[in-house]
Amino acid sequence: MRRGRQAARAAGLIGAVALLGVVLLLSIAVGAKAMPLGDVWSGLLHRDAAEYAVVHRMRLPRTLLGLIAGAALGVAGAVMQALTRNPLADPGLLGINAGASAAVATAAAFLGVTAIGGYVWFALLGAAVVTALVYAVGGGRGATPARLALAGAALNATLYSYVSAVMLLDTASLERLRFWTVGSLASADSATVTRVLPFILVGLLVALGAARPLNALALGDDAARALGARPALIRAAVIVAVTLLCGAATAACGPIVFVGLLVPHLVRALTGPDLRWLLPYCAVLAPVLLLGADVLGRVLGRPGELQVGMVTAVLGGPLFLWLVTRGRVAHP
Amino acid sequence: MTVIRTPGGLSLRFRPRALVVGAGAALLAAGLGLVAVGSGDYPMSAADVLRTLTGGGNPAEQFIVGELRLPRLVTALLVGAALALAGTVFQSLVRNPLGSPDVLGFTQGASTGALVVVVLGGGSLALAGAALAGGLGTGLLIYALAWRRGVHGYRLILVGIGVAAILTGVNGYLLTRAPLMDAARAVLWLTGSLDGRGWANAGPLLAVSAVLAPLLLIGCAPALRMMELGDDTASALGVPVRRLRLMLLAAAVLLVSFAAAAAGPVSFVALVAPHVAKRLTRAPGPNLVPSMTVGAALLVGADLLAQRAFTGHQLPVGVVTGVIGGGYLVWLLAMERRAGRL
Numbered sequence: 001m002r003r004g005r006q007a008a009r010a011a012g013l014i015g016a017v018a019l020l021g022v023v024l025l026l027s028i029a030v031g032a033k034a035m036p037l038g039d040v041w042s043g044l045l046h047r048d049a050a051e052y053a054v055v056h057r058m059r060l061p062r063t064l065l066g067l068i069a070g071a072a073l074g075v076a077g078a079v080m081q082a083l084t085r086n087p088l089a090d091p092g093l094l095g096i097n098a099g100a101s102a103a104v105a106t107a108a109a110f111l112g113v114t115a116i117g118g119y120v121w122f123a124l125l126g127a128a129v130v131t132a133l134v135y136a137v138g139g140g141r142g143a144t145p146a147r148l149a150l151a152g153a154a155l156n157a158t159l160y161s162y163v164s165a166v167m168l169l170d171t172a173s174l175e176r177l178r179f180w181t182v183g184s185l186a187s188a189d190s191a192t193v194t195r196v197l198p199f200i201l202v203g204l205l206v207a208l209g210a211a212r213p214l215n216a217l218a219l220g221d222d223a224a225r226a227l228g229a230r231p232a233l234i235r236a237a238v239i240v241a242v243t244l245l246c247g248a249a250t251a252a253c254g255p256i257v258f259v260g261l262l263v264p265h266l267v268r269a270l271t272g273p274d275l276r277w278l279l280p281y282c283a284v285l286a287p288v289l290l291l292g293a294d295v296l297g298r299v300l301g302r303p304g305e306l307q308v309g310m311v312t313a314v315l316g317g318p319l320f321l322w323l324v325t326r327g328r329v330a331h332p
Numbered sequence: 333m334t335v336i337r338t339p340g341g342l343s344l345r346f347r348p349r350a351l352v353v354g355a356g357a358a359l360l361a362a363g364l365g366l367v368a369v370g371s372g373d374y375p376m377s378a379a380d381v382l383r384t385l386t387g388g389g390n391p392a393e394q395f396i397v398g399e400l401r402l403p404r405l406v407t408a409l410l411v412g413a414a415l416a417l418a419g420t421v422f423q424s425l426v427r428n429p430l431g432s433p434d435v436l437g438f439t440q441g442a443s444t445g446a447l448v449v450v451v452l453g454g455g456s457l458a459l460a461g462a463a464l465a466g467g468l469g470t471g472l473l474i475y476a477l478a479w480r481r482g483v484h485g486y487r488l489i490l491v492g493i494g495v496a497a498i499l500t501g502v503n504g505y506l507l508t509r510a511p512l513m514d515a516a517r518a519v520l521w522l523t524g525s526l527d528g529r530g531w532a533n534a535g536p537l538l539a540v541s542a543v544l545a546p547l548l549l550i551g552c553a554p555a556l557r558m559m560e561l562g563d564d565t566a567s568a569l570g571v572p573v574r575r576l577r578l579m580l581l582a583a584a585v586l587l588v589s590f591a592a593a594a595a596g597p598v599s600f601v602a603l604v605a606p607h608v609a610k611r612l613t614r615a616p617g618p619n620l621v622p623s624m625t626v627g628a629a630l631l632v633g634a635d636l637l638a639q640r641a642f643t644g645h646q647l648p649v650g651v652v653t654g655v656i657g658g659g660y661l662v663w664l665l666a667m668e669r670r671a672g673r674l
Contacts, residue, residue, distance in 0.1 A: 088490075093497060133662075137669055146486045150430050151665055153493040154603075157434045158658040160500065161523070161599045165651040168519045175512055178519075182504035257497050306505060313501025317494055321477055324490035 009277050012270060016284040020067075027063040027291045028055060030298055057189070065188040065196075066291040066308075069253050072200045072245035074286020075207050077260020078267075078278055082214045083238045084135070087265070087323065088149045091246040092257030095155035099130030100250035101181060102159040105166040109173040116192045116251065120199065123251035128243040130155065135239060183256035183309020185294050196248040203244030204283060210237050211275040218273070256309045258316025259286055265323065350613040350622055357609075357625035361409060364632045368408075369401045371640060399530070407529040407594055408635050408649070409628045410537045412601055414591040416609075416627020417548060417620060418584040419602025424556055424618040425580055426485040429664065432603035433588045434657075436492030439599070440499035441470025442592035443522050447506035450518040459521065460533070460593035467589030470495060475581060484563075524598030524650030526635050537594045544583045549620050552580060557617040598631065598650050600657020605630055607664070630656075 028044070029035045035043065035051060043051030044060070073091060080089035091097050103126025107113035113122065137151050163181060167174040179187070213229035221231045249256070263286040264278065271277040290308060293315060297306035337343045369385075370376045374396055376384070383389055384397045415433075422431045433439050445466020449459045478484075478491040503522075507515055555576050559566045563573050588602070605627035609619045612626070634652040641647070 093493070133665075137665055146490055149493055150428065150435065150489055153435045153496065154430050154661055154665070156497075156500075157439075157599065158654070158661055161434075161650070161654040162658065164519050164522055165654055168516075168523055168648065168651070171512070171516055174516055174519060178504075178507050178515055182501065182508055257501065307508065310501040310505035313498050317498030317501075320494040320497070321491060324494065325477060325480070325487065 009271060013277075013280060013284065016281060016288070020284050020288050023288050023291045023295070024063055024067065026295050027066060028059045030295050031059060032298075032303070061190045061193050062185050062188040062294075063291065064193045065252055066185050066294055067287045068193070068197060068200045069185070069249040069256070070259060070287030070290030071283040072203060072249040073256060073259040073290070074263040074282040075204055075279055076242045076245040076249075077286075078264040078275070078282045079207050079210065079214065079238050080242055080260065081264055082218065082275055083235065083242075084148065085218070086145045086148050088145045088261070088320075090258060090261035091242065092255060092259070093149060093156070093261060093320075094130075094134045094152035095159060096127050096130045096134065096242065096246045097250045097255035097257065098156045098159035098163075099126040100124070100247050101255045102126055102162050103129075104180075104251060105163045105173065105177055108177060109166045109170045114176070116195050120195055120248060120251040124199070124243060124247035127247035127250065130159075131239055131243050131246070135235075179307075180254040182307040183254040183312070184307040185253050185290075186305065186307070188252070192252050196252045199244045199248035203241045203248070206237055206241040207245070208279055208283075210234055210241065211279050214238065214275050254309060256290070256312055258312050258320065259290055262312075262316045262319050263289055265319070347613065347615050350615050350619060353609065353612040353619075354622040354625050357612075357622065357629045361412075361625060361629035361632050364629060364636055365405045365409065368405055368632060368636045368639075369397055371636075372396075372401065403530045403534055404526050404528075404635075405632065406531075407534045407537070408526055408632045410534060410541055411526075411591045411595045411598060412605070412628040412631030413545075413624040414537060414541050414587040414627075415598065415601040416605035416623045416630075417545060418587040418591070419627075420606040420609075420618050420620055420623040421548065421556070421580050421584040422602070423606055424560060425577060425584075426489050427560070428485065428489065429607065429668070430603070431485075431489060432600070433584075434597070434599050434603060435496070436489065437474060437494075437496035437499060438467050438470055438492075438585055438588050439592065439597040440496045440503060441473075442467035442589055442597055443503050444499050444506070445469070446521055446592075446596075447503055447510075447518055450514050450521075451506050451509045457532075460536075463596075464589045464593040467592055468585060470499070471581070471585035471589070475578075520648055521596045522650075523648045524596035524653070525648035526595050527646070527648065529595060533594045537590045540586060540590045544587055545624070548580070548583055552576065552583075553618065553620050556580065556620075560617055596648075596650065599654045600661070601627055601631055601653055604653075604657050604660050607660070 025037060025040060029037060029040050033054065039051050040055065042049040043055035046052065076091050077089065080091065081087060100123035103122040104119050107118060107122040113119060134152060137148065167177055213224070213234045216224040216227040216229040217231055217234055224231055263282050267278055267281040267285055271281050290312070293311040294308040297308055297311045300306055333345060334348055335343055335345045366378050366381055370378055370381045376393065380389065380393065381397065384393045419432050422433060422436065423429055442463040443466070445462035446459050449462040474488065474492050474495055478488045480487070507518060510518055555571045558569050558571050559573060559576065566573050606619070606623045609622040609626045613619050613622050631649065634656065635649040638647040638649045638652045
């Protein structure tokens with residue numbers, strides 16, 4: 001029985017990876033100039049093919065950014081939900097991405113930082129501050145999902161009003177930031193990808209490493225200690241991981257909401273609550289959602305495109321509403 | 333609590349402290365307004381302003397006060413009072429100090445309406461109308477989604493947060509669709525600004541407030557206080573809970589939407605003013621009248637600060653209320669946390 005379930009989960013993970021492969025190819029193939037799959041292959045592999053420039057300069061960095069940002073947001077959402085024991089924990093809803101945005105807006109408008117290399121440090125700083133704040137507010141004994149979500153929404157409102165005030169004072173920042181604040185993969189280039197990749201990799205490794213002790217922590221601090229876990233250390237590690245993942249993803253593609261909420265909920269239906277399976281599934285399926293939303297935005301928005309942040313908001317919002325109106329969320 | 337009884341059997345109960353706070357805030361608003369009308373590129377003394385207001389003064393002063401500065405002041409007073417009243421009603425209905433229209437999606441809905449007009453092109457009248465329609469439409473949507481044998485506090489909050497998050501994404505998208513100059517105008521509107529507001533802006537809000545404020549203050553305030561005891565107790569005391577809640581929500585959404593149509597969605601007045609009023613009056617229950625006067629004083633003061641704080645550089649009033657509100661919010665979260673309520 002037990003072995004059968006493990007095998008099913010492993011097979012499911014392989015299926016998810018295959019799905020991810022299809023979406024990756026689609027993301028390279030669909031765009032202003034649609035390519036048949038044969039051209040995608042030759043554009044990827046042959047330096048002298050006609051599609052080489054389009055694929056390597058634009059489509060490939062965009063796809064890779066979607067891959068790592070999606071994985072980052074999905075895993076961050078899953079570990080936040082585990083850590084705060086809160087089904088509504090999402091880096092976007094709780095204001096962590098907005099904190100990174102506010103820091104980036106400050107850097108862009110007042111300190112003259114314009115490149116991704118500078119953005120990323122400020123985004124990490126902003127994400128760290130809000131993560132700590134959210135945890136301080138939401139980690140308490142009396143914290144209920146609804147109250148934490150409300151505190152996060154209030155933080156979001158504050159930070160967004162700050163960002164729009166910054167854009168208002170400086171038209172140059174408005175021009176740059178208004179595309180970035182929706183959440184978009186369109187500006188991706190290989191420099192962006194290589195800049196944020198190390199942060200996201202470290203964040204993913206820390207989160208995956210924390211999966212087993214987080215499982216123990218779900219039983220309560222005392223039981224976790226009895227099982228050999230160290231609650232304070234685990235919490236600190238998870239906060240660091242969430243900061244790295246959300247800060248880097250936001251610096252690269254702007255604040256994206258609902259990916260971190262949607263994916264863990266869908267995946268939990270497949271794997272159950274065990275984080276050792278949940279996190280890898282999230283890391284694979286969250287990019288499927290993000291890149292799928294990006295491709296959808298490119299198809300629906302022709303001849304331009306819809307930003308991926310808007311597509312995820314419109315797709316993920318109804319799920320959130322379903323979760324809260326079905327009464328799946330504990331009331332205070 | 334003080335009670336006055338007349339020989340005819342009528343009685344009036346009031347709290348002296350609430351009365352003092354309400355009147356004090358109203359006086360403060362009037363004083364700040366006097367300073368606001370008197371200051372600017374053409375400075376006037378308080379005596380000059382009063383003389384011009386009562387019909388004296390030369391034609392230039394008549395024009396400056398009557399057509400330029402007074403409409404702005406009246407708009408500020410009305411928007412502040414309307415937002416504070418709506419915020420008090422929301423916070424009381426959802427029984428949470430954070431339940432303000434900024435958090436619950438109504439503000440974002442009004443912004444969506446306005447941004448659609450900015451993208452499609454349209455004048456300031458169309459913008460105000462669309463903001464109104466957006467706010468009311470969002471109110472209806474949230475109510476419909478949260479309805480299940482009546483609308484209860486936390487479901488309303490959570491549905492509001494979800495709708496707000498969706499609309500934030502839509503708003504960001506709309507902002508990227510506008511040409512840069514229009515986008516700058518849109519951001520100015522989204523922040524909330526009183527620049528160039530005339531009687532045409534103040535008029536509709538004045539009319540709506542003149543109907544809704546007495547309705548809420550006289551008609552609903554006692555029942556609202558009983559509803560804070562809980563739905564069951566309120567029902568037992570004869571309050572038609574479901575119908576009253578719908579009516580209160582509708583009134584609050586109307587006030588917020590008309591205020592947004594007049595000055596844009598000025599952030600956090602609806603959140604902060606009721607708290608300040610409650611701290612000053614130390615009275616339980618919704619302090620509707622003190623909240624209104626505190627809200628009016630808050631917005632007039634913020635506007636004065638926004639105009640005069642940086643010489644040569646006028647800020648929109650929403651920046652000032654945003655900074656005040658953000659700081660207050662962090663403090664509030666910390667206090668709630670310490671008190672174990674969050």
